[in-house]
Amino acid sequence: MGRLDGKVAIITGAASGLGRAGALLFAREGAKVVVVDVDAAEAEQTVAQVTQEGGDAFASITDISKFDQVQAMTAATIDHYGQIDILWNNAAVINALYSSLEEITEAEWGLVIAVNLTGTFLCCKAAIPHMKERQKGCIINTASIAGLVAHRPGRAAYVASKGGIIALTRQLSLELGPHNIRVNAIAPGSINTGMRNKVARPENVTFEYKRNDADVDALRPAEPIEIARTALFLASDDVGPLTGAILPHDGGKSAR
């Protein structure tokens, strides 16, 4: 028996990294999974991996910052699987450069906010009417330590987007509690994924910055599957009325 037997989960950003690990784990636990991403080839690769393991998934190539595409994705989910039990808002972008605020262009700022924060809002907006109708549902948002405590310099847009996701999680948990819809967030520190490895390169730093203790995990960076297990915990019914929680999974970074 799986912990998500009979459930349908939408996971955004599931073509790589944490989202892919989550899609595989949720499917192993019995969920039918909608793999949402802009990267069609890698999204199909996630679906192939789920199917190879005997799971059930399909890919929806959706830009989460576009409401018409998000509406089409939720409609396709209901057509295909009849319901939405879990929405895991996980897709995000990070600007490649560490740059000071005055160097960030409006276009760079706009893209990070549009995908990370507005994309989370739009996916919730599309799924909530269905969840309210059923009087049940579970929303998980991938935030970041960057939304909990000041991050290293050069990440203003990303930090603002993740702080917004944390505030939105708390707000929605209160608004949706009466409808039996739980809303929680995970705040990872470092995860060993393409995103982390892409941005950690020294050539991306446009100004002098000395690393300090606050940059270092007290334990170690997490593997994607380790964060995905936290999402599984939040997704499963075992947790009862757990809602409004922002769960740091950051190797102790935010404990300082």
Ligand SMILES: NC(=O)c1ccc[n+]([C@@H]2O[C@H](COP(=O)([O-])OP(=O)(O)OC[C@H]3O[C@@H](n4cnc5c(N)ncnc54)[C@H](O)[C@@H]3O)[C@@H](O)[C@H]2O)c1
């Ligand atoms: N990697 C880390 O160290 C780290 C740390 C803290 C939080 N996070 C968060 O974890 C989540 C997953 O990150 P990851 O490390 O797996 O990154 P990743 O870059 O491997 O995956 C992100 C996925 O989102 C997709 N995506 C980007 N824009 C999209 C859009 N407009 N619509 C749909 N999909 C889109 C990408 O194609 C990609 O597959 C993100 O929310 C990220 O901010 C990551």
